[in-house]
Amino acid sequence: MSNGTSAETGRRYGLKRVCQTLNFPRSSIHAERARAKTTVTPITRLKRGPKPRVPDAALLQAIQDDLESSPFTGEGHRKVWARLRILGDIRASRERVLRLMREHHLLSPQRGPRGEANLHDGRITTDTPNEMWGTDGVRIQTVDDALVWVFAAVDHCDGYCAGIHAVKAASASPRLSLLLRDCKANSAG
Structure with missing residues (x-):
């Protein structure tokens, strides 16, 4: 509408006059035009702080190598982290080792409940006297x-x-x- 011309004067209406007539802020129109002109590339979120000395891919390979060399079938993240630190001289946080092992399903299997299920229904009262x-x-x-x-x-x-x-x-x-x-x-x- 601001690009349209007046029939009486032959001049363009202009953005200022149109926004005043419609009671609309010009800043919103300028902001929308600026957004349309720029092509925004999405920013991939990077972790904050310093970059680790050993990248995740190399640390994951070291974890897998450690697990393969272990004589046990399952190892927890603490033992793997300690062996990487002491034997492999790889400095990484324990939480990072845990995260990588969890993401790649390398943690040792967890023990399930043992024995038979408790058949107690949760009541301590009885229906008849001299029962309990x-x-x-x-x-x-x-x-x-x-x-x-x-x-x-x-x-x-x-x-x-x-x-x-x-x-x-x-x-x-x-x-x-x-x-x-x-x-x-x-x-x-």
Whole structure:
């Protein structure tokens, strides 16, 4: 529109007059024209900081050579990094060795969970009494006997205290087994 000519005067309208009439900033038009004239080549992002002495390709080859010379089937990045540093005199950060080994799937295989899956459903309460008990011991200060141990057995169904036992000196396993035996005997009878 700014290149158009007026029918009355025969002159061009001009960018200034058109922008004033349309209430549009001229700077936006100039910026758009400048963008259209320039061809922008995308800048590839380079890592910041100094360039490493050993490029990634050479370090990767050194890692692969180290893994091939190792008598073990799988090695972790720390051992590879240490051998490169000590035996190969290749200075690279441990994180860089880890990154390269991870990117190229060179890390040692990870151990999976062992044994059978835990069949526990996460509940500690039971549907019926006398099915499961919990025991615990606590050391309490008394007026007459100084410090004593108190052991309690609690039914998981209703929180009922099935038995209690107090002693001056305690070894947990025999005392708890006696307490549980007494609780089972009391609940059965």
